[in-house]
Amino acid sequence: MSPLAVSVLKVLACLGLMLANGVVMIWMLRKVLGHLHLRYGPLEMGPSGILQTTMDVLKLLTKEDVMPGAADKALFWLAPLAVFVPSLAAYAALPFSSTLRATSLDTGLLYTFAALSFVPLGILMAGWASGNKWSLLGGMRAAGQQIAYEVPLLLSVLPIVMLTGTTDLGRLVEAQSGVWAGFLPRWFIFDPLLWPTFLVFVVAALIESNQTPFDMSEAESELVAGFATEYSAMKFGLLFLSEFSNHFIISALAVTLFFGGWLLPWVPEGVSASLAPVTFILKTYVGIFVMMWIRGTFPRVRIDTLMELGWKRLIPISLALVVVMGIVIKAMPALARVVG
Amino acid sequence: MSDPRYEVYEAGLIGEGMHEPPVLPAGLRRSPSGVDGLRTEHLVVNMGPQHPSTHGVLRMLVEVDGEEVVNAEASIGYLHRGIEKLAEHRRYDALGTLMDRGDYVSGIMGELAAALAVEQLLEVEVPRKAHWLRSLTSELNRIASHLVWYGTFGLDTGAMGQFLYAMRDREAILDILEAISGQRMMFNYVRPGGVVRDLPPGIDAKIRAFVDGFENVYLPEHDALLGGNEIFQSRVKGIGVITREQALAFGLTGPNLRASGVRYDVRANRPYAAYPELEFEVPVGETGDAWDRYLVRMEEMRQAARLIRQLIDGMPEGPHAAKVPKVLRPPAGEVYAAVESSRGETGVHLVSDGSEHPYRFHYRAPSLFALQALEEIVPGHLIADVVMIIGSTDVMMGEIDR
Amino acid sequence: MLRVADVERLVAGIEGAAASEERLGIVVRVGRGSVEETLAQLKVAGFNWLVDLLGTDTGEHVEITYHLRSYEAGQDVFVKTAVPYDGELASVWQICPAALMPERETAELFGLRLSGHPNPKRLLTTDGVEPLLRKDVAVRTPEEFRR
Numbered sequence: 001m002s003p004l005a006v007s008v009l010k011v012l013a014c015l016g017l018m019l020a021n022g023v024v025m026i027w028m029l030r031k032v033l034g035h036l037h038l039r040y041g042p043l044e045m046g047p048s049g050i051l052q053t054t055m056d057v058l059k060l061l062t063k064e065d066v067m068p069g070a071a072d073k074a075l076f077w078l079a080p081l082a083v084f085v086p087s088l089a090a091y092a093a094l095p096f097s098s099t100l101r102a103t104s105l106d107t108g109l110l111y112t113f114a115a116l117s118f119v120p121l122g123i124l125m126a127g128w129a130s131g132n133k134w135s136l137l138g139g140m141r142a143a144g145q146q147i148a149y150e151v152p153l154l155l156s157v158l159p160i161v162m163l164t165g166t167t168d169l170g171r172l173v174e175a176q177s178g179v180w181a182g183f184l185p186r187w188f189i190f191d192p193l194l195w196p197t198f199l200v201f202v203v204a205a206l207i208e209s210n211q212t213p214f215d216m217s218e219a220e221s222e223l224v225a226g227f228a229t230e231y232s233a234m235k236f237g238l239l240f241l242s243e244f245s246n247h248f249i250i251s252a253l254a255v256t257l258f259f260g261g262w263l264l265p266w267v268p269e270g271v272s273a274s275l276a277p278v279t280f281i282l283k284t285y286v287g288i289f290v291m292m293w294i295r296g297t298f299p300r301v302r303i304d305t306l307m308e309l310g311w312k313r314l315i316p317i318s319l320a321l322v323v324v325m326g327i328v329i330k331a332m333p334a335l336a337r338v339v340g
Numbered sequence: 341m342s343d344p345r346y347e348v349y350e351a352g353l354i355g356e357g358m359h360e361p362p363v364l365p366a367g368l369r370r371s372p373s374g375v376d377g378l379r380t381e382h383l384v385v386n387m388g389p390q391h392p393s394t395h396g397v398l399r400m401l402v403e404v405d406g407e408e409v410v411n412a413e414a415s416i417g418y419l420h421r422g423i424e425k426l427a428e429h430r431r432y433d434a435l436g437t438l439m440d441r442g443d444y445v446s447g448i449m450g451e452l453a454a455a456l457a458v459e460q461l462l463e464v465e466v467p468r469k470a471h472w473l474r475s476l477t478s479e480l481n482r483i484a485s486h487l488v489w490y491g492t493f494g495l496d497t498g499a500m501g502q503f504l505y506a507m508r509d510r511e512a513i514l515d516i517l518e519a520i521s522g523q524r525m526m527f528n529y530v531r532p533g534g535v536v537r538d539l540p541p542g543i544d545a546k547i548r549a550f551v552d553g554f555e556n557v558y559l560p561e562h563d564a565l566l567g568g569n570e571i572f573q574s575r576v577k578g579i580g581v582i583t584r585e586q587a588l589a590f591g592l593t594g595p596n597l598r599a600s601g602v603r604y605d606v607r608a609n610r611p612y613a614a615y616p617e618l619e620f621e622v623p624v625g626e627t628g629d630a631w632d633r634y635l636v637r638m639e640e641m642r643q644a645a646r647l648i649r650q651l652i653d654g655m656p657e658g659p660h661a662a663k664v665p666k667v668l669r670p671p672a673g674e675v676y677a678a679v680e681s682s683r684g685e686t687g688v689h690l691v692s693d694g695s696e697h698p699y700r701f702h703y704r705a706p707s708l709f710a711l712q713a714l715e716e717i718v719p720g721h722l723i724a725d726v727v728m729i730i731g732s733t734d735v736m737m738g739e740i741d742r
Numbered sequence: 743m744l745r746v747a748d749v750e751r752l753v754a755g756i757e758g759a760a761a762s763e764e765r766l767g768i769v770v771r772v773g774r775g776s777v778e779e780t781l782a783q784l785k786v787a788g789f790n791w792l793v794d795l796l797g798t799d800t801g802e803h804v805e806i807t808y809h810l811r812s813y814e815a816g817q818d819v820f821v822k823t824a825v826p827y828d829g830e831l832a833s834v835w836q837i838c839p840a841a842l843m844p845e846r847e848t849a850e851l852f853g854l855r856l857s858g859h860p861n862p863k864r865l866l867t868t869d870g871v872e873p874l875l876r877k878d879v880a881v882r883t884p885e886e887f888r889r
Contacts, residue, residue, distance in 0.1 A: 038504050038508055133383060213498070297501055297565075299494065299499035299571050300498030300571070300575075301575070302725070304722065416865065425881055588790055588813065590839055591792045674764070676766060685793070689796055704809075709840055712843045716839075741866060
């Protein structure tokens, strides 16, 4: 098959995965939040409400697309695309197994972060183009929040890059293969050196994915739906599909960087390799479950507290961690896990 | 915008014509500090009347400089039904139904205020059991009302779970009140002379079970989930400070006043119904910020549970109402009667001319005074805080608009 | 606790003021022009808490009642004044800021002109609604409403 056909197939596969993710995650969110809130969540459509999301998507496809009169028409159309396309692009470097991934990029980690960094641009466009003061406030908050937290997010994974000497996501997972003392997997989460890194990463990742306790730009009880208030039908569908897709990507990154990616410990090599994509996706969904659990429990942080947290605390801490990691690696080269 | 569709905007309903804030004496108004020294254009933002977080149909016009509020004006009247005018065409025993529709979350306490006013005019003696039944249902209603406040306060911050946990407990209370009065919300239970009916058999076991569970398990759980949460505390501490002078100057009553350090509770200072015989504490705050208002209301729920236990344990025997004529014709006169409802001092100022219809019925709504205090307290905070401050003062539009 | 005689002494200097003990409590009746002075005097004596402000249509004029309370003494005092129909209601917000919204409501529902107020807009009803609490404005019957 020609390279072009292969690329198109890969994009379609990623799109298919994105849509499937959306369907499963939206159902999962409603069920998880429901049970946390002493209620059932969707029950009617299909057993235990499984078909609910499909019905919702059909509903969104058939709804009337309303554009407010005061909206900036070109930007109003572009904004959902500006949010959707980078989200789709970020699937490109995710390692589902040692061989199964859309492309094998040497700079996979940087590429994924770079793709995700386009999303706040789209949100700002959406907020501005709606012609609504509340949406504008939501968009500006997103710009402030998500753009600001790109820095600690990237800085927080630098120690891992220093430890393994690579930003290729596949090789980062391979650096975590094997076990210590016969039973503890060599995942980075079990490495005490990287625990502060993990904490910073978790906070920064939650903020990047716009989740309560950090969902200021769509703070439901303050700004109705924030930047997405004026969007209806499929444009709204695209905006929220990309948001859920971002949750998946953030969780997948956490799994790749800290939880061993597709690796399954204590299991013979052949079994582990054949189950790799399933393992990867299951681990990602556990991470997503924890994110939803946090979402259903915590109140929201105020925007200025958030900005203070990012600029005054997380960035200095992550810079300090980079320095510490550098010193440790120089002092004890045996600790480094340089791969290939 | 010269499009005729936008006339309603140009007519000054949105944004234009915001009033210049009054220069209050003795520094009673909080002045905006200006988050930075930049001279930027002020944006007038409209919160409500359809908004997930204004409690009821409240419309707040807020002038912001960036994220800081410079001026705030409340535009109300969306729920005005002319209760005071309607009362002039009803009979005296129907005044309770009108009070029910005012503060609809604390129905019993509103009805009680009206009944006390009519009884003062009639100079009728209410039997002891009726006093105790009135206090029992009042305290149950107080917990229910505070649970609504707690749930919506959490919802304002984005904590959705706490709202549903509070509603679970409120369902238990509404079930009890339904067994007692027949209704979940517009009780019509307290009438001049006493109450409509006695307690149904077996209700005291239900009430005891509820109070045991609530006081020992569920209320600490609520407190830990929201109050023990650092994010919530950081959003609420130091916000919306109402000093003691401001509280008295703006006519505040109830938990808002007590959080500012003034110990005034109608149940303790001007006791009515069974309260002279009951033991309870009046929680008082120190700084008057939103956190103190939160703590005062949580403590009030505990004290209400304590009162319910005393009431159900010591419930006397006897008639549940005095004999009053079917059509009440109180002699001419003017009285004022007040109760401590969950929002403050709910008062009824009643003028009678000797006929079967009241001559003038005035409903003193505690939330009205809280709302005008809000207009002066909110400037100087960020937009996100506006929602928290409104939530912490627990304003109820039904009684403000009447 | 203040008695009627004490209150009488407090307002002795104000022209047209008379204190009496009625069913309601201690009531001070003053002329329209002396309301602010009376409230200021009572505020100095400890009645700095405005509990309520309402109007009553007596048939000849609109009677405005100011319900004051002293927290230290735990006592209430009512100040009443008469305002003619379509007359002017002078605001007392400088002395009692708690009067800001109740005055707007009273002026609107009784058809009075509010003067000296920073925000004399209507509070509860929209433009075109009659002063509802006046006795000569009737409540519509259900039949009238259906028509």
